[in-house]
Amino acid sequence: MGDPDAGLSFGALLRGWRKRALLTQEQLAERAGLNVRTVRRLENDGLGQPRTASIVLLARALALDRGERALLAAATRAPSAPAAAAAPGPPATVPRQLPADVAALEGRGRELAIVAGHRSATTVPVVSITGMAGTGKTALAVHAAHRLAPQYPDGQLFVDLHGHDRAAAPVEPGAALARVLGAFGVPGEQVPARLDDRAALYRSVLAGRRVLIVLDDATGEQQVQPLLPGCPDCRVIVTSRRGLVCPGDARDLSLDVLPVADAVALFVRMAGRERVAGTPPVVLAETVRRCGLLPLAIRVAAARLRAHPSWDVRHLLGRLAADRLAELRAGRHSVAAALDLSYERLPADHRRAYRLLGSCVRAEFGLDVAAVLLDTTAARAGGLLARLLDAHLLQEPAPGRYRFHGLVREHATELRRRTWVPLTWVARSAESNIALFHDIAGIYSGVE
Ligand SMILES: Nc1ncnc2c1ncn2[C@@H]1O[C@H](COP(=O)(O)OP(=O)(O)O)[C@@H](O)[C@H]1O
Ligand SMILES: [Mg+2]
Structure with a gap:
């Protein structure tokens, strides 16, 4: 009631607090990661609807306390500024970025229960799935995410961090944040320049929303950290070939190769039942063992069989006995190439x-x-x-x-x-x- 600032316009509040902080408009713009023209126009109440993103950045740059933030937000809802601009409200677009699920995930019941079942009451639950190239980290993460999606109605993000990719360099966290903010409708010019401001805006945008985030193929913590939301209503699934030490309530799941029965089921599904009909179970088991029970290798072996109608499984097995790595290449999929990327790092x-x-x-x-x-x-x-x-x-x-x-x-x-x-x-x-x-x-x- 007795607050001397109550009733002031957005611009007047901003100007007062900037002066209190002994900042010029340029310095405030720099600190907030905003254009100086934006600051100037906001102080003159010349921007009809200050954006939520800008308010969050300014409040942070001016170190406003909770009451001051509320005052600022209220000022944007005053008759001179339409209400819709201040409240976070529903995002313009609800991102649904999950790639297609595997047709059928073989086995992995225990692992799926861990990924889908991990919870935290106090902070964002994070599960990191780690394992060697081709064990099925991405397949498991995507499958779990599809299963969890209905619990995250405010969006599902899928960010390929390209940790091990011949065609692309690992994604900088700042670039990943810009893309994710864009997915929530934050225009490019509203994305702050500095990494921690971007991360802060990202957390602000996600606050109070239920969003599922899959961070695929991370190179390390420094790439993942800025992309972790702050609220327990979101959920994060990370995959990586490297061990990760994720802060918060993180659960590490080390993904091994498949048990023989699941590996055979995967091979049969990929090769086609008709192609393996009549093959003795021991031959099938030996074939997937020669693939090291590695899903990627099994998929490639099955693709080789399909590509050669005259081969049967025994013939494939014979070839795998001779030179496995040379055999385990099909199109752009290659076990050796996948291992090369880990080695080269x-x-x-x-x-x-x-x-x-x-x-x-x-x-x-x-x-x-x-x-x-x-x-x-x-x-x-x-x-x-x-x-x-x-x-x-x-x-x-x-x-x-x-x-x-x-x-x-x-x-x-x-x-x-x-x-x-x-x-x-x-x-x-x-x-x-x-x-x-x-x-x-x-x-x-x-x-x-
Ligand atoms: N449990 C599984 N059931 C069915 N397909 C799988 C399974 N695990 C992996 N795959 C398939 O094997 C290949 C390699 O898996 P991927 O998830 O890309 O491995 P990673 O991400 O660990 O390198 C992909 O084509 C994937 O769809
Ligand atoms: Mg992967």
């Missing part, structure tokens, strides 16, 4: 470690063996292995025990064939560490 010494270890060790191994093969200390070897684990090029089936997926081993072997590495150190290291010699001899293959 590694620093040089980690690439060397990948080539050496991946091509040398067959069974599970420990840190001591890795250190000897890499001719380095256990601490340094541990650091190298940690990065390979993070990239999902290596697995840790038990604490301190490591192993490579079969297709990954072949990929590393192929790379080493192309990249000659002197191996004289192997004899030297083994000599100096007789205790490990038998271990290494047992798991070591293909000395050049």
